[in-house]
Amino acid sequence: xxxxxxxxxxxxxxxxxxxxxxxxxxxxxxxxxxxxxxxxxxxxxxxxxxxxxxxxxxxxxxxxxxxxxxxxxxxxxxxxxxxxxxxxxxxxxxxxxxxxxxxxxxxxxxxxxxxxxxxxxxxxxxxxxxxxxxxxxxxxxxxxxxxxxxxxxxxxxxxxxxxxxxxxxxxxxxxxxxxxxxxxxxxxxxxxxxxxxxxxxxxxxxxxxxxxxxxxxxxxxxxxxxxxxxxxxxxxxxxxxxxxxxxxxxxxxxxxxxxxxxxxxxxxxxxxxxxxxxxxxxxxxxxxxxxxxxxxxxxxxxxxxxxxxxxxxxxxxxxxxxxxxxxxxxxxxxxxxxxxxxxxxxxxxxxxxxxxxxxxxxxxxxxxxxxxxxxxxxxxxxxxxxxxxxxxxxxxxxxxxxxxxxxxxxxxxxxxxxxxxxxxxxxxxxxxxxxxxxxxxxxxxxxxxxxxxxxxxxxxxxxxxxxxxxxxxxxxxxxxxxxxxxxxxxxxxxxxxxxxxxxxxxxxxxxxxxxxxxxxxxxxxxxxxxxxxxxxxxxxxxxxxxxxxxxxxxxxxxxxxxxxxxxxxxxxxxxxxxxxxxxxxxxxxxxxxxxxxxxxxxxxxxxx
Numbered sequence: 001x002x003x004x005x006x007x008x009x010x011x012x013x014x015x016x017x018x019x020x021x022x023x024x025x026x027x028x029x030x031x032x033x034x035x036x037x038x039x040x041x042x043x044x045x046x047x048x049x050x051x052x053x054x055x056x057x058x059x060x061x062x063x064x065x066x067x068x069x070x071x072x073x074x075x076x077x078x079x080x081x082x083x084x085x086x087x088x089x090x091x092x093x094x095x096x097x098x099x100x101x102x103x104x105x106x107x108x109x110x111x112x113x114x115x116x117x118x119x120x121x122x123x124x125x126x127x128x129x130x131x132x133x134x135x136x137x138x139x140x141x142x143x144x145x146x147x148x149x150x151x152x153x154x155x156x157x158x159x160x161x162x163x164x165x166x167x168x169x170x171x172x173x174x175x176x177x178x179x180x181x182x183x184x185x186x187x188x189x190x191x192x193x194x195x196x197x198x199x200x201x202x203x204x205x206x207x208x209x210x211x212x213x214x215x216x217x218x219x220x221x222x223x224x225x226x227x228x229x230x231x232x233x234x235x236x237x238x239x240x241x242x243x244x245x246x247x248x249x250x251x252x253x254x255x256x257x258x259x260x261x262x263x264x265x266x267x268x269x270x271x272x273x274x275x276x277x278x279x280x281x282x283x284x285x286x287x288x289x290x291x292x293x294x295x296x297x298x299x300x301x302x303x304x305x306x307x308x309x310x311x312x313x314x315x316x317x318x319x320x321x322x323x324x325x326x327x328x329x330x331x332x333x334x335x336x337x338x339x340x341x342x343x344x345x346x347x348x349x350x351x352x353x354x355x356x357x358x359x360x361x362x363x364x365x366x367x368x369x370x371x372x373x374x375x376x377x378x379x380x381x382x383x384x385x386x387x388x389x390x391x392x393x394x395x396x397x398x399x400x401x402x403x404x405x406x407x408x409x410x411x412x413x414x415x416x417x418x419x420x421x422x423x424x425x426x427x428x429x430x431x432x433x434x435x436x437x438x439x440x441x442x443x444x445x446x447x448x449x450x451x452x453x454x455x456x457x458x459x460x461x462x463x464x465x466x467x468x469x470x471x472x473x474x475x476x477x478x479x480x481x482x483x484x485x486x487x488x489x490x491x492x493x494x495x496x497x498x499x500x501x502x503x504x505x506x507x508x509x510x511x512x513x514x515x516x517x518x519x520x521x522x523x524x525x526x527x528x529x530x531x532x533x534x535x536x537x538x539x540x541x542x543x544x545x546x547x548x549x550x551x552x553x554x555x556x557x558x559x560x561x562x563x564x565x566x567x568x569x570x571x572x573x574x575x576x577x578x579x580x581x582x583x584x585x586x587x588x589x590x591x592x593x594x595x596x597x598x599x600x601x602x603x604x605x606x607x608x
Contacts, residue, residue, distance in 0.1 A: 003092030006099035007079050010122075013115040020145040024113045028121045029150060031105040035128035036151050039069070041135050042261060043151065045143040045181040046160025046194065048308045049254040052246060052286050053160050054136045056258040060280030061134060062086055064272045069127035069135035071148070073116070076287050076303075076412040083123045085130045098125045116140045117147045134270075144183020153188035156264045157213070159204055160257060161194045163308035164337075178203040187211045190264040194257050195219025216260050223256040225249060230292050230300075230320055232282075240274075243282045248290035248302075249319055250312035255281060288411040290316055293418050295584040296426070297327075297396040301415060303408040305332070310341040313405060317348055321401055324348075329392040329414070330406040331355035334363040341406070342372060350400070352379040353392045357410040385413050389421045398429070398582065423586055427553055430545045433579040435473040442473060442577075445600035449575050450479035452598045453540065454486075458571040462537035464490040466504050469513075469521040474542045475575040492531045494559065495522045502559040504531045533566035541594065543574045550574070550594040550606040551585035564592045571595050 001009075029036055042057060044050050051072050058070045067086060075081040080089035102121050106113050113121070120140075127135050134155065139146040162178050178200040185191050185207050193204045195218045208215035226234040226241065233244050235252045237259050244255055258281075262272050288303040290313065298321075304313045317326060326348050332338040342352075352372050354365040365381035372379035382388035392402045404414050437445070453459050465486075470476040480486055492504045496516060505528035507513065516522035541560050543552040552574050554560055564572055574597045587593070597604040 001096045001100045001103075003080075003096050006096040009099060009103060010079075010115055010118050013113070013118055020142070022145060022147065022150050024109065024111055025117045025120060025147040025150045027109060027111075028102070028106055028113050028117065029124060031108070032102065032121060032125060036124045038128050039124070039132060039135050039151075041137045041151050041154040042156045042158055042265070043137050043139070043148065043154040043184045043189075044158045044160065045139040045146070045184045046158075047163040047177070047181075048306070048312070049160040049194070049250065049257075050138050051303075052251060052289050053158065053254045053257055054138050055286035056244075056246075056255060056281060056284050057158075057261060058084075058087070058136045059284040060258065060262060060272065060277050061136070063276035063280040063283070064270075065276075066133040066270075067131065069123075069130065069132035069137075071120075071123045071127075071135060072138045073119070073140055074408050076408065077416055082119060083126050085127070085132060090126055094126065095122070098122050098129075101125070114147075120147045120150075139181075139184065142183070143181040145180075146184075149184055153186035154184070155189060155268050155270070156261050157185045157189050157191045158257060158261050159184075159191070159193040160254065161196050161308065162200045163306060175199050175203050179207070182207040185211055185213055187213060190214045190216065190268065192216045192218065192257055192260045192264055194253060214264075216264060218253070218256040218260045221256070221260075223252050223259075225252050228320065230298075242278055245282055245284055246286060246289060247292070247320065248312065248316045250316065251289070288408065288415060291415075293415065294422050294586055296398045296582045297393060297400040297402055299393070299402045299418065299422070300404070301411055301418075302403065302405040303411045304341075304405045305336055305407050307337055307340045307344065310344040310405075313403070314344050314348060317403065324401050325350035327351050327353065327392045327396040327400060327402045329353045329355065329388055329402055329404040330368070331357045331365060331410045332363050332368060332406045333357060333359060333361045333409070335361050336407075338363060338368070338406075339371070342375070342377075346372075346375065346377055349377055351395050352377055353388050353395065354379055354381045355385060355388045355406075355410060357407045358413065359407070359409045362407075362409075385410075385417045386421045389414065389418060390425050393422065393425045394429075419586060419588075423553065423588070426582060426586070427544045427555070430580045430582065431473070434544075434577055437473065437577065437579065443476065445577055446470075446476040447479055448600040449475050449577075449598050450477060450483070452600075452603055453477070453480060453573075453575065454483055456573075456596075456598075456603070458538050458573065458596075460485070462489065462571070464492060464531065464536050465538045465540065466492045466494065466531075466536050467540040468494060468542055470542075471520045475577060477540065477575060490531070492536065493523050494563070495525065495528075496520070496559055497525075500558075500562065502563045504533065504536060504563075505529065506531050533563065534569060536567055536570050538571045538573065539564065539567060540598075541572065541574045543576050543580065543594075543597075545580055545582050545585055546574055546576050546594070546597045546604070547582055547585045548604055550597050550604055551587045551591065552576075552594055552597070553585055553587075553591060558590060561590050561592055573598060575599075 512527035
C-alpha cells in the first residue's frame with residue numbers, strides 16, 4: 001500500500017458524525033491489541049481553540065524533554081499533519097504500513113469503522129510504536145461519544161471555549177453541548193476548563209463534582225495582555241510574563257488554559273520546568289490561526305468558521321489593525337451559521353471576494369456573494385482560489401489588508417496557493433509601476449542610478465563587470481559603457497543560450513550584438529569572448545521587485561539566479577527604480593539576495 005492508497009482508503013469510508021458511538025473503535029483497537037492502553041494522554045475537547053491549545057501544550061511538553069504525540073483534525077495541507085511525534089508529521093510510508101494493518105482488522109468487522117474511527121486507531125498504533133511519553137489528543141466532535149474517548153482516564157481532561165456548534169448531534173443549548181464535551185472527564189484525572197460562559201462552567205463543574213475530579217477554571221488567575229503585535233504578544237499570568245508567538249488576542253485565553261494544564265500535570269508528577277514553559281509558548285507554531293502569510297499587502301489567514309471564531313477575529317483585527325478596512329477572501333460551508341459570521345465582518349469590510357470550499361457541504365461562491373450584496377456589501381464570486389487571491393490582493397493594494405477566513409477546508413488550499421500566486425501578482429504589480437514612469441523620468445532616474453554605481457567602491461575596484469542592456473522599462477545602464485570610469489575594465493554581458501542557461505560574453509565590438517531570447521539585446525557568441533563566472537568581480541542585475549534588505553525577484557525565468565551560483569568571488573548588486581521597492585520580497589530558496597540595490601534615491605545594503 002502506498003501513502004496515496006492509504007489516504008484514499010481512509011477517505012473512502014463514511015464520516016463519523018452520523019454514526020456516533022464507541023463500540024466500533026473499541027472493537028477495532030481490541031483487534032489491534034489495545035495500543036491506547038500503553039499511552040498517557042491530555043484529552044482536549046471544546047468548540048474553539050482546540051488546535052491552538054493542543055499546539056501550545058505540545059510545544060511546552062516537547063521543550064520539557066518528553067516524547068510527545070499530537071493528534072489533531074482536520075489537517076490544513078497534508079493529511080499526515082493529523083499525527084505528529086515531536087513536531088514531525090507521520091512519514092507517508094509509516095502511515096501506509098499502519099493503515100494496511102488497520103484495514104485488515106477493520107475489513108474483518110461486521111460493522112465497518114468510520115473514517116474518523118480509522119484515523120484514531122491508526123494514530124494510537126503510531127503513538128504506541130513511537131513509545132510516546134504522552135499524547136495531546138484532540139477530539140473530533142463532541143466528547144462523550146467521540147472515538148477518541150475510548151482511552152482510560154487521561155492525565156488532564158481539558159475543555160476549551162464552548163459555543164453553539166453541530167447542534168443536530170450535540171444538543172441545541174450551550175448546556176447540552178457542554179455536557180457532551182464533558183464526557184471526556186473520567187474519575188482519576190484532573191479537569192481544566194476555559195473561562196467561558198457561566199452556564200458552561202457550571203455544567204463542567206457539576207460533572208467534576210459527580211466524578212470526584214479536581215476542577216480548575218482558567219479564570220481563577222486572569223491573564224493580561226501587556227502588549228501585542230502581528231508577530232507575537234506578551235501576556236502576564238500569576239505575575240509571570242510569557243511571550244506567545246501566536247497572534248490573535250483570543251490566544252491569551254487559550255494560553256491561560258495551557259498554563260493551568262501545566263500546573264495540573266506538575267501536580268501529577270510531570271517535571272515541567274518554568275523555563276521550558278516560557279520557551280514552548282515562545283516557539284509554538286500553528287498554521288491558519290491569524291497567520292501572516294505575506295506583506296504588501298498584509299495577508300492574514302485564519303481558519304475561523306463559526307460565529308465565536310468570527311467574533312474573536314473581529315476583535316483581533318480591531319486591536320491589531322485599528323482603522324483598517326479589510327478585503328475579506330472567504331468561503332463557507334452551507335451548514336454553518338454564515339449569516340451571523342458575515343454580519344460580524346461587514347462593519348470591517350472594504351470588500352468580500354468569495355470562494356467555494358472543496359467540500360460537499362460548501363455554499364457556492366455565487367450564493368455567498370449574492371447574500372452579501374443583498375446585505376449592502378461589495379462582493380464578487382471567483383471560480384478558483386488563485387483568481388480569488390489575485391483579486392483580493394489587487395483590491396487591497398500594497399498598503400491594504402486581506403484576511404482569508406471561513407473554513408478550515410479552504411484554509412489549506414489558500415495556504416498552498418498563496419506563495420506562487422503572490423509572487424506572480426507582486427512581480428506584475430511592480431512591472432506596471434516601473435512601466436508607468438514616463439520615458440523622460442526613466443532616463444533621468446537611470447542617469448542618477450548610473451552615477452551612484454560609478455561612485456561605488458565595488459565598481460571602482462572591479463576589473464571585470466557584468467551588466468545588461470535594458471529592455472522595455474528597465475534601468476538603462478548605457479551610461480556606464482560611455483563613462484571614463486569604465487576605461488580599462490572588461491564589461492561583459494549575459495547571453496541566454498537555452499531556456500535554462502546563461503553565459504557571460506565580452507563583445508569584440510559594437511557589431512557584436514543581436515536581439516536574442518525574449519527580445520533582449522545580447523552579444524553574438526561568434527563575435528565575443530566567453531568569460532568564466534569566477535573571473536567576474538561585480539554583477540549588476542536587473543530585477544522586478546526588491547526590498548530594503550536586498551532580497552529581489554527577477555522576471556521569473558531564473559537565468560541570473562542559476563548563473564550567480566557559479567560566481568563565488570563576485571559582488572552581486574541590482575539596479576532598480578524606487579517604485580519597484582516593496583516591504584518584503586516573498587523570496588524562495590533559489591532567489592539569491594543582492595549585496596546591494598542601487599536606486600535613484602539611495603543605495604540599499606544587505607543587513608547580515
